[in-house]
Amino acid sequence: MSAAVDVLDVASIKRDFPLLARTVRAGRPLVYLDSAATSQKPVEVLNAERNFYESHNAAVHRGAHQLAEEATEAYEAARATIAGFVHAMPPEIVFTKNATESINLVAYAFSNSTDLARGGHPADPRFVLSPGDEILITEMEHHANLVPWQQVALKTGATLRWIPLTDDGRLDLTDLETLLTERTRLLAVVHQSNILGTLNPVESLVRSARAVGALTLVDACQSVPHMPIDVWAMGADLVAWSGHKMLGPTGIGVLWGIPEVLAAMPPFISGGSMIANVTMAGSTFAAPPQRFEAGVPMTAQAVGLAAACDYLDRIGMAKVAEHEHALTSYALMRLEAIEGVEIVGPVEPVDRGSAVSFTVAGIHPHDVGQVLDDRGIAVRVGHHCAWPVCRRYGVPATTRASFYIYNSTEDVDALAEGVVAAQEFFGGAR
Amino acid sequence: MSAAVDVLDVASIKRDFPLLARTVRAGRPLVYLDSAATSQKPVEVLNAERNFYESHNAAVHRGAHQLAEEATEAYEAARATIAGFVHAMPPEIVFTKNATESINLVAYAFSNSTDLARGGHPADPRFVLSPGDEILITEMEHHANLVPWQQVALKTGATLRWIPLTDDGRLDLTDLETLLTERTRLLAVVHQSNILGTLNPVESLVRSARAVGALTLVDACQSVPHMPIDVWAMGADLVAWSGHKMLGPTGIGVLWGIPEVLAAMPPFISGGSMIANVTMAGSTFAAPPQRFEAGVPMTAQAVGLAAACDYLDRIGMAKVAEHEHALTSYALMRLEAIEGVEIVGPVEPVDRGSAVSFTVAGIHPHDVGQVLDDRGIAVRVGHHCAWPVCRRYGVPATTRASFYIYNSTEDVDALAEGVVAAQEFFGGAR
Amino acid sequence: MNLEQMYQEIILDHYRNPEGKGLTEPFDVEVHHVNPTCGDEVNLRVNLDWSDAPGDDPKVWMSYDGSGCSISQASESVLSSQLNGVSVSSGMAAVEEMVALLQAGAEPHEPDEELLGDAVAFSGVAKYPARVKCALLGWMAWKDAVAQALAAHAAAVEEKRTND
Amino acid sequence: MNLEQMYQEIILDHYRNPEGKGLTEPFDVEVHHVNPTCGDEVNLRVNLDWSDAPGDDPKVWMSYDGSGCSISQASESVLSSQLNGVSVSSGMAAVEEMVALLQAGAEPHEPDEELLGDAVAFSGVAKYPARVKCALLGWMAWKDAVAQALAAHAAAVEEKRTND
Numbered sequence A, B: 001m002s003a004a005v006d007v008l009d010v011a012s013i014k015r016d017f018p019l020l021a022r023t024v025r026a027g028r029p030l031v032y033l034d035s036a037a038t039s040q041k042p043v044e045v046l047n048a049e050r051n052f053y054e055s056h057n058a059a060v061h062r063g064a065h066q067l068a069e070e071a072t073e074a075y076e077a078a079r080a081t082i083a084g085f086v087h088a089m090p091p092e093i094v095f096t097k098n099a100t101e102s103i104n105l106v107a108y109a110f111s112n113s114t115d116l117a118r119g120g121h122p123a124d125p126r127f128v129l130s131p132g133d134e135i136l137i138t139e140m141e142h143h144a145n146l147v148p149w150q151q152v153a154l155k156t157g158a159t160l161r162w163i164p165l166t167d168d169g170r171l172d173l174t175d176l177e178t179l180l181t182e183r184t185r186l187l188a189v190v191h192q193s194n195i196l197g198t199l200n201p202v203e204s205l206v207r208s209a210r211a212v213g214a215l216t217l218v219d220a221c222q223s224v225p226h227m228p229i230d231v232w233a234m235g236a237d238l239v240a241w242s243g244h245k246m247l248g249p250t251g252i253g254v255l256w257g258i259p260e261v262l263a264a265m266p267p268f269i270s271g272g273s274m275i276a277n278v279t280m281a282g283s284t285f286a287a288p289p290q291r292f293e294a295g296v297p298m299t300a301q302a303v304g305l306a307a308a309c310d311y312l313d314r315i316g317m318a319k320v321a322e323h324e325h326a327l328t329s330y331a332l333m334r335l336e337a338i339e340g341v342e343i344v345g346p347v348e349p350v351d352r353g354s355a356v357s358f359t360v361a362g363i364h365p366h367d368v369g370q371v372l373d374d375r376g377i378a379v380r381v382g383h384h385c386a387w388p389v390c391r392r393y394g395v396p397a398t399t400r401a402s403f404y405i406y407n408s409t410e411d412v413d414a415l416a417e418g419v420v421a422a423q424e425f426f427g428g429a430r
Numbered sequence C, D: 001m002n003l004e005q006m007y008q009e010i011i012l013d014h015y016r017n018p019e020g021k022g023l024t025e026p027f028d029v030e031v032h033h034v035n036p037t038c039g040d041e042v043n044l045r046v047n048l049d050w051s052d053a054p055g056d057d058p059k060v061w062m063s064y065d066g067s068g069c070s071i072s073q074a075s076e077s078v079l080s081s082q083l084n085g086v087s088v089s090s091g092m093a094a095v096e097e098m099v100a101l102l103q104a105g106a107e108p109h110e111p112d113e114e115l116l117g118d119a120v121a122f123s124g125v126a127k128y129p130a131r132v133k134c135a136l137l138g139w140m141a142w143k144d145a146v147a148q149a150l151a152a153h154a155a156a157v158e159e160k161r162t163n164d
C-alpha cells in the first residue's frame, strides 16, 4: 500500500551505503529510521577518510615536509568545501568534535569573558554577564542547547529564560515581548527540533533579538543535513551543527560565526596551534578559526565531512528537502490513521522536518521500539535528549522515526505496519 | 654504515602501514621521522574503523535497536581495551578529542569549581582556587599543558609557577622544596618531553606533590605510545594522552583518572548523554566517565584506537621501548659525530625517549628541514609547541627527528647523511 | 522468534496484572530511581523487621510504585512477589543472581531457580543490552534502599550505645 | 632538482650577504612581526617622505633587522633593496604582486619583473606552502608599517585642521 512516489532514486542511493545492505535480528533487512540520531555513511566518505590516512596523514599546520603540507592542504580544502556548503567563507568555520562542543564553545565564551572581566582582564563586554542579564532559549531545546546555558547561569548569576510551547508543538510567541528585552544578552534557539520536528522561524526570531541588542546562536543540527542553508541569510551571529548527522564521520562538528563575533570571543580549549606567542609568563592567541582549534585536530574527519558535503551537493539540498517533505507527509498520514497513535509535534507537514515522534496508547515506547526492532526497523525511543519536551506533553518518552535520503515510502509502510504489529502483540495490555 | 641491528623486524612492520610505501618529492622513498607529531596508522586500525561504519554505525548509549546495541558494545569494548592497555579499569577512562582537550577538561574542573563556589553552589574544595593558591608545572611543558594553566590563573587569581631546566635538558629540582609547598594545589607535569626527549621522574614528583596535598596530572602524550605504562603505578590522580600518536585515528584522546577524583570534578562540556535528570530549571549529572562525554562521541575513533592498542600489545610495549632506545642511542651517536650539530636535550641515552632535537651551526632549522624533505626525510622544525624551551636554550627553533616502531637504523643513517648534505648545500653561509 | 523469547508469557502477565503495586506504610527508607535514557521511574520503600531476625539478618518488607515499559513494570512486580518478607541475606543473593542472569553476555548464565522464582523468565532480556537496565531498575532500587536502611539502623544502634 | 628551484642562487646570495640589514633613524613607525609556527622575527621601520610626493603618494624609506631561515632573510634583503625609496602606490603594488607570486597554487603566476626585480627568484617557494609565510614575513611587515604610518599622518593632518 505505497501511496507516494519517492522524489529521489532511493534504490540507487542505498547502494552507496554499505551498512544499509545488512540484515538485523533473525535475518531481517534493515529499515534505518534513526538518522536524527546519526546518519549512515556513503562509501565515498569512507574512502576519503581512508585515502587521507593511506596517503597524506601528518600533523597539520606544523611540519615543513611534504606530507605535512599535503595534510594541511587537505584539512584547509575541507574547511573551504564545508564553508561553501552553507554559503560561508573558510575563516568563518571552526572545527569541533560535535555540535555539543560547538555550543559549549559559545557558552564558555560567556563564562570565560565574565571570569576575565571579574579579574580585571580585557574582555569584550558583549560576552560579560552579570546578575540581571538574561539568556533566552526555548522549551524545545536539545540538552546540548539547554544544559550549557544552565551552567553559564549558575556560574555568572545570569538568568535563563525560555520561550514556551503551544499544544501543537510550536513555539508560543505570545509573550515574546516580555521574554526578549534589553536584558536579553543571547538568544540561543534550535532551528529544527530533533524530537518534535518543528522548524522554527529563526530568521524573524534572530531579527527581534538583534533589535534588542542580543547575540544569537542557532542550533542547526537538524537543518544543515536536511535543507539548503545559507548561514548569512539566516542572520544569526553563530550557528552550530554536527558532521555525523549529515553523512560525515563521527568526531567532527562545526561552529560557524560572523568573523567579527568570533574575533571577540576568548579561547575555549587552549594549547598548541592556537597561539600567537607563548612565554612562561603569558600567551597571546591566533585569530579565529585557529584560536578555537587547539591541538592536533580531527583531520581525517574534516576530509570525510567535506566528501559528505560533496555527496549531498551532488544530489542537491533542495531535492533532499523535497524528498523528506514527501516522506514526512506520508508518514504523518499513515501514523495518524492508526487508532491510538498520537503524534507529538506538528501534525501538519508544514514548517516541520522529518523527525516524527509519537506515542501508542497503552504501550510504552520501549516496547513499541522493541517490536519494530524485531522486524528490522531501527527507531529511537526515549526522551531524545529533550526531556523537558516530554514533560511538557506529559509523556515519559516517545518513539521517533526520522528519515533521510536513503529512506523510501516502503520504509514508512514498514513502520506503520510495525506499529500495528506492536498493538497486536501487546493487545491484552491495560 | 649501519652500526646497530634493529630490535624489531622493521621491514615486516612497515608492510602494515600503507602510507610508508609511498614516495615523496621527486620519487624519493619516504623516511618518516615525525611520529612525535603524529604517527602513521596500520591497516588494521583503518579496517577496524571502516568495519564499524560499514556494519555497526549508530548513536551509542541511546537506541533500543540492534545497531545501537552493537555500536554501544563496540564503543564500550574499545574503552575496556584501552583501559587494559594502561592497566586501568574501563570507568576510569574518559574519551576526548585529543590530549589537549583532556588537559583542558582538568583545567576547567578547577575554573568551573571556582566559579560555582563563588556563586554559593556546591563544589569540591580540592578544585576551588583562590589568590595565593599555586599551580606548579615545568618549563618543558608542551603548550597544551601550559596555556590552559595560564588561563586558569588569569580566571581564578591563582599563581602559576614552574620547575626550571638544567643546561643538559633535565628538570632542575634544586629548589623543588620552595616550589612545591602547601600552597601548591596541582602539579601538572609532562612524562616525556616532546622537544627534549627527557623522561621525567614523575613517580617521585607525584609522591612529593601528594605529600603536600596537591592533586597531580601527568601529560603522557609521549610515553603511552612508546613504553609500558601502568597508570596506577605512576601514582598520579589524572593522566592525559592522545590516540593519533599511538597508531590510532585523529580525533580521539584519553583522560584517565582515579574514580574518586573524577567523581569530584564538575562537568566540562555539557549536553546530551551526560545527564542524570534534566528540567528547564536545572539538571543533575551522570557519574564519570559519561559525565565528561557529552554529545554523540567519536565512536569509530575509539574503535580504531582499541585496534591500535591491540596492535601494539601484540608487538609488546617493552619491545617497543627497547627498539626505540636502541635507535635513539644510535641517532645521538651519529648526530653528535657531525661537526656543528648540537643536541638540544639530554645527550646520554638515559631516561630519555626517541624525540631528538638538534641545531646545525649556521643553518636555520627550516633550511635543514627543507634539505631533508628534499631527500624524502620528514622531520619537524620549529618550536614544537614548546616555545619556552627554545627560549630557555637560546635557539629560535630546532630540527626534531622522532622514531617509532616502523623506523630502522637505516632511517637514522639517512638522517645523518641528510644533515651533512644540508651543511654542504648551505656551505657558503655565514 | 526473538520477541517471544524476551517477552515470555509470564512477563506479559506480570505487566498486565502487576502484583503489590502501590506504596504502603510504615517504612524505614524510600528511594527514587530513574533510568536516564528512557525516563522509567520507580519509588520503592523498605521496612526492616528485626523481630525474630537471626542476629544481623532482618526480614525486609517492601512496597513500590513506578512507571515505565513492560519489562521494568513486570520486573518490579516479580520483585515484589519474590522478595517480600525474605531475609536481607537471601534478598541480596537474589539481586546478585538477577544481575548475573541479565549481564550474562555471550555465555548464558544457568539461573538459580530457587533464588529467582518467576524472575528466571527475564533471561531473554540479557540478549538486549538496552533493556537490561529496565529489568534491573526495581532490583537496584531495592538493594539501595536496604543498604540505606541497614546503615540507618547501624547508626541508630551506635548512637544508642554511646548515649547509654 | 627541487631544492635548487627553491633556493635560487640569487636567494642564497641575498641570504649570505643581506642588503641593508640594521635599523636606522629617523622613522615614523616600527613594527615587529613573528611567524608563530617557526619563530622567525623581523623588526621593520618605515619613514614616509612627503617632500616631493605627488599628492597623497609619499616615498617610503625602510630599514629592518631580523632573524630566521634563509628564505625569510633573503626575502627581507630583497625587500630592502627593492622597495627603498619607492612610492607607497608602487610599493603596495609590488607587495600584491609578491603575494600573487607566492600563493600561485597549481597554476604558476607569471610575475611582473618590472615590479618585483630580484624577488621573482622566490617563485619556486610557491611550491612549498610551509615556506610561503617565511618569504612574505618582511613584505607583510612593510605593508603593515606603511598602513600605520599613513594612518598616523592622516590623523595628524586632521588634528592640525581641527586645531586651525
Ligand SMILES: Cc1ncc(COP(=O)(O)O)c(C=O)c1O
Pocket (backbone or CB within 6 Å): A272, A294, A295, A296, A297, B036, B037, B098, B099, B100, B101, B142, B144, B145, B190, B192, B193, B194, B219, B221, B222, B242, B244, B253, B385
Ligand atoms: C607532550 C605533549 N603534550 C600534549 C600534546 C598535545 O596533543 P594533541 O595535539 O594530540 O592534543 C602533544 C602533542 O602535540 C605532546 O607531545
Ligand SMILES: Cc1ncc(COP(=O)(O)O)c(C=O)c1O
Pocket (backbone or CB within 6 Å): A036, A037, A098, A099, A100, A101, A142, A144, A145, A190, A192, A193, A194, A219, A221, A222, A242, A244, A253, A385, B272, B294, B295, B296, B297
Ligand atoms: C537539535 C540537536 N542539537 C544538538 C545535538 C547534539 O549533537 P551532537 O551529539 O552531535 O553533539 C543534536 C543531536 O543529538 C540535535 O539533534
